[in-house]
Amino acid sequence: MNGKKFPIVDGHTGADLVKVKTQISPNMLSCFFPLFQQGITVEVETGCSIKELLCGQMGIDHVYLEERITTIFLNGKPVDDCAAAVVGDGAVLALSAAMPGLVGAMLRKGGFYSAMRSDITYRTQNADSIRAKGRIRLKLFNSIMGEAGPLVLRRGIIIPRSKVMKLISETSAEILSGDMPANGDDSADADILLAVEILTS
Amino acid sequence: MDKILRIDMGAKGGPKMTESPLGEYAGLGGRAMTSSIISSEVPPLCHALGQDNKLVIAPGLLTGSAAVMSGRLSIGCKSPLTGTIKESNSGGQAGIAMARYGYAAIVLEGNPEGSDLYKIVINNKGVSIQVDNSLKMLTNYDLIEKMKGEFGEKIACISIGPAGEMKMGAASIAVTDMELRPSRHAGRGGVGAVMGSKGVKVIVFDTTGLKMRQPKEPEKFREANKKFTEGLKSHPVTGKGLPAYGTSVLTNILNEAGGYPTRNFKTGAFEGASAISGETYADLETKRGGLATHGCHTGCVIQCSGTYVDKNGKFISKQPEYETVWAHGGNCGISDPDAIARIDFLDDTYGLDTIEMGVAIGVAMDAGVIQFGDAEGAIRLVNEVGKGTPLGRILGSGAEVTGKAFGVERIPVVKHQSMPAYDPRAVQGMGVTYATSTMGADHTAGYAVTANILKVGGFVDPLKPDGQIELSRNLQIATAAIDSTGMCLFIAFAVLDQPETFQALIDLLNSYYGLSLTADDVSALGKKILTIERNFNMRAGFTAQHDRLPAYFSKMPLPPHNVTFQVKDEDLDKVFNF
Numbered sequence: 001m002n003g004k005k006f007p008i009v010d011g012h013t014g015a016d017l018v019k020v021k022t023q024i025s026p027n028m029l030s031c032f033f034p035l036f037q038q039g040i041t042v043e044v045e046t047g048c049s050i051k052e053l054l055c056g057q058m059g060i061d062h063v064y065l066e067e068r069i070t071t072i073f074l075n076g077k078p079v080d081d082c083a084a085a086v087v088g089d090g091a092v093l094a095l096s097a098a099m100p101g102l103v104g105a106m107l108r109k110g111g112f113y114s115a116m117r118s119d120i121t122y123r124t125q126n127a128d129s130i131r132a133k134g135r136i137r138l139k140l141f142n143s144i145m146g147e148a149g150p151l152v153l154r155r156g157i158i159i160p161r162s163k164v165m166k167l168i169s170e171t172s173a174e175i176l177s178g179d180m181p182a183n184g185d186d187s188a189d190a191d192i193l194l195a196v197e198i199l200t201s
Numbered sequence: 202m203d204k205i206l207r208i209d210m211g212a213k214g215g216p217k218m219t220e221s222p223l224g225e226y227a228g229l230g231g232r233a234m235t236s237s238i239i240s241s242e243v244p245p246l247c248h249a250l251g252q253d254n255k256l257v258i259a260p261g262l263l264t265g266s267a268a269v270m271s272g273r274l275s276i277g278c279k280s281p282l283t284g285t286i287k288e289s290n291s292g293g294q295a296g297i298a299m300a301r302y303g304y305a306a307i308v309l310e311g312n313p314e315g316s317d318l319y320k321i322v323i324n325n326k327g328v329s330i331q332v333d334n335s336l337k338m339l340t341n342y343d344l345i346e347k348m349k350g351e352f353g354e355k356i357a358c359i360s361i362g363p364a365g366e367m368k369m370g371a372a373s374i375a376v377t378d379m380e381l382r383p384s385r386h387a388g389r390g391g392v393g394a395v396m397g398s399k400g401v402k403v404i405v406f407d408t409t410g411l412k413m414r415q416p417k418e419p420e421k422f423r424e425a426n427k428k429f430t431e432g433l434k435s436h437p438v439t440g441k442g443l444p445a446y447g448t449s450v451l452t453n454i455l456n457e458a459g460g461y462p463t464r465n466f467k468t469g470a471f472e473g474a475s476a477i478s479g480e481t482y483a484d485l486e487t488k489r490g491g492l493a494t495h496g497c498h499t500g501c502v503i504q505c506s507g508t509y510v511d512k513n514g515k516f517i518s519k520q521p522e523y524e525t526v527w528a529h530g531g532n533c534g535i536s537d538p539d540a541i542a543r544i545d546f547l548d549d550t551y552g553l554d555t556i557e558m559g560v561a562i563g564v565a566m567d568a569g570v571i572q573f574g575d576a577e578g579a580i581r582l583v584n585e586v587g588k589g590t591p592l593g594r595i596l597g598s599g600a601e602v603t604g605k606a607f608g609v610e611r612i613p614v615v616k617h618q619s620m621p622a623y624d625p626r627a628v629q630g631m632g633v634t635y636a637t638s639t640m641g642a643d644h645t646a647g648y649a650v651t652a653n654i655l656k657v658g659g660f661v662d663p664l665k666p667d668g669q670i671e672l673s674r675n676l677q678i679a680t681a682a683i684d685s686t687g688m689c690l691f692i693a694f695a696v697l698d699q700p701e702t703f704q705a706l707i708d709l710l711n712s713y714y715g716l717s718l719t720a721d722d723v724s725a726l727g728k729k730i731l732t733i734e735r736n737f738n739m740r741a742g743f744t745a746q747h748d749r750l751p752a753y754f755s756k757m758p759l760p761p762h763n764v765t766f767q768v769k770d771e772d773l774d775k776v777f778n779f
Binding site: 034070077101104107117118143145 | 438439441442443446448451455457458459470475476479480481484623628629630631633644669673691694761762764767
């Protein structure tokens with residue numbers, strides 16, 4: 001993929017942030033896995049459903065969402081209907097593939113055994129349905145990291161400068177555009193909008 | 202498998218063995234075999250470490266055949282930890298060898314007088330029982346090295362470590378894997394202590410020239426095995442998730458759900474979870490030159506295990522399982538994957554149940570014996586158990602004894618056995634199974650998620666108020682049946698979602714034995730096993746009052762969801778209304 005054809009997608013303005021674009025080789029993607037598991041901040045239009053956010057805004061394929069992302073948590077609560085669950089500003093959204101064990105089956109979205117965790121199941125809250133620009137924390141687990149991670153990185157993630165520097169060092173990333181704030185600057189650990197392209201091998 | 206080997210370790214003049222046909226136990230395997238023998242032959246009120254208890258080792262119905270995933274071995278007795286009937290099962294190679302020698306069960310009976318320690322050797326010349334006091338207090342890894350030196354590399358072993366010899370409530374029985382490491386364990390319920398009470402350190406099977414067991418209908422069997430394998434490989438859990446990340450792939454998920462018991466079940470989320478997740482372990486294994494995808498026995502196609510090495514590529518342990526990583530990790534506030542792997546190795550080599558040990562150490566941390574998060578302190582405590590110091594003896598007796606010794610209220614046990622890695626306040630359905638299982642708190646008791654296929658007792662509406670009771674009941678029935686086949690419980694995921702894979706499993710059994718079982722027959726077997734086990738427990742003094750979680754789970758809310766266990770006692774009492 002040519003770096004010049006590599007936009008940060010519309011809708012992710014990060015207007016007040018320094019923007020940096022990088023390229024990494026595919027085998028360096030795993031350097032982002034710890035971040036994915038802990039959660040990365042992304043800017044989105046909130047107040048919409050999980051399905052609209054993932055498919056409409058993030059560009060995730062509908063079939064992939066239906067068949068591969070079978071376990072979803074919104075603010076720590078298992079979701080059964082991602083077309084109905086609304087993502088509010090500041091939400092934590094976690095995505096996983098099918099998981100083993102009885103508990104894996106219980107936590108699966110709309111699964112037969114979902115009743116066995118009904119006390120923690122996500123229930124829609126009206127206050128979340130106000131549509132506005134906002135930030136959410138997105139967590140990617142297991143095979144979703146490698147499969148959907150590149151799409152999320154390409155769109156751009158908001159992380160502190162110190163973590164960007166560490167990632168660039170670990171991945172030998174090539175900076176395509178944007179200027180990193182200098183070390184020692186007042187804004188040395190300010191948030192940066194980092195967009196990462198995974199080079200095709 | 203057409204015979205039972207019985208060894209009376211307490212016979213006058215030394216151990217005596219007899220071989221007999223299956224008789225009333227014909228057609229049984231795995232858990233069905235162990236629970237049937239224990240229920241029929243062991244006085245329920247006997248002392249679990251006394252001469253009247255028996256240790257029954259039984260491969261599953263398909264173990265030793267070409268059926269994939271069929272290498273499991275069941276070990277049963279009256280449990281010294283719980284006082285109930287116990288079946289604990291394990292992977293590894295010994296079940297396959299035992300089945301190929303034709304043994305449907307090996308039964309260790311009686312207790313020897315004196316302090317001699319025995320090894321039992323089974324080869325093509327027969328069975329020999331030898332005193333070998335040079336094995337005393339050897340760790341499992343040292344023991345197996347010694348057995349390799351004596352018998353060569355073509356062996357499979359069932360053994361106990363020092364914990365078993367010291368008859369600790371947390372003592373496990375080790376089974377060697379494909380690399381001849383004693384890394385697979387029948388962990389739960391103190392089965393290792395019963396083997397220790399019989400004076401048996403190790404059973405060695407010479408695997409030279411052993412032939413695969415042959416089905417009655419080879420063509421049908423081959424076809425069923427092919428479909429079964431395809432079903433497992435095409436399923437996202439058994440074909441992708443488990444091979445790539447192992448069972449610890451559950452860490453992030455349970456943590457996100459707020460159901461990951463942390464610091465002795467105080468909260469449901471651990472800030473260090475991602476550092477010890479399956480994803481992290483797999484990444485470390487790959488980068489360091491270990492192995493992230495590996496089977497625990499021949500014929501495994503899921504390959505959920507692995508080999509964990511240090512920064513220099515040196516072996517630390519097999520890839521620790523989810524429950525182990527949780528018990529010694531989040532439950533103790535420890536987020537160092539290397540430290541947890543080192544503890545896993547210590548548990549394996551001393552012969553300890555990782556769940557019981559992790560929970561006991563968590564309780565000890567709650568009491569202030571050491572601080573939560575103190576990884577080196579936890580390693581020191583496990584070493585104390587292995588050496589049998591006074592503190593080690595307390596910890597090795599399990600979480601309940603530890604809690605009583607140190608005056609802790611929050612002791613997460615049911616029927617004296619530690620809860621595994623799923624907080625029942627967040628995942629209430631799991632709490633139903635913990636409370637009512639015949640085995641004490643056990644996450645595998647209701648694992649085989651086949652209720653909607655088996656339709657045991659009719660189709661369950663999970664939205665009904667008593668839906669969780671029915672689900673737990675049906676899951677326990679299905680699990681008991683699968684535990685009898687020798688199949689790894691992880692097949693359940695594919696069986697849940699793919700009816701054709703479940704049918705292939707039944708076809709495997711039918712073509713192997715020339716039977717015409719249906720799903721109803723399989724569920725009837727599960728019910729029969731549970732009934733036998735419940736009956737034993739009732740005669741041992743267990744009542745409905747023992748089918749309860751500790752009271753604090755109904756009183757102390759679990760952050761972050763601040764939920765308590767809500768299932769009513771009268772509903773728990775309905776679980777076994779078949």
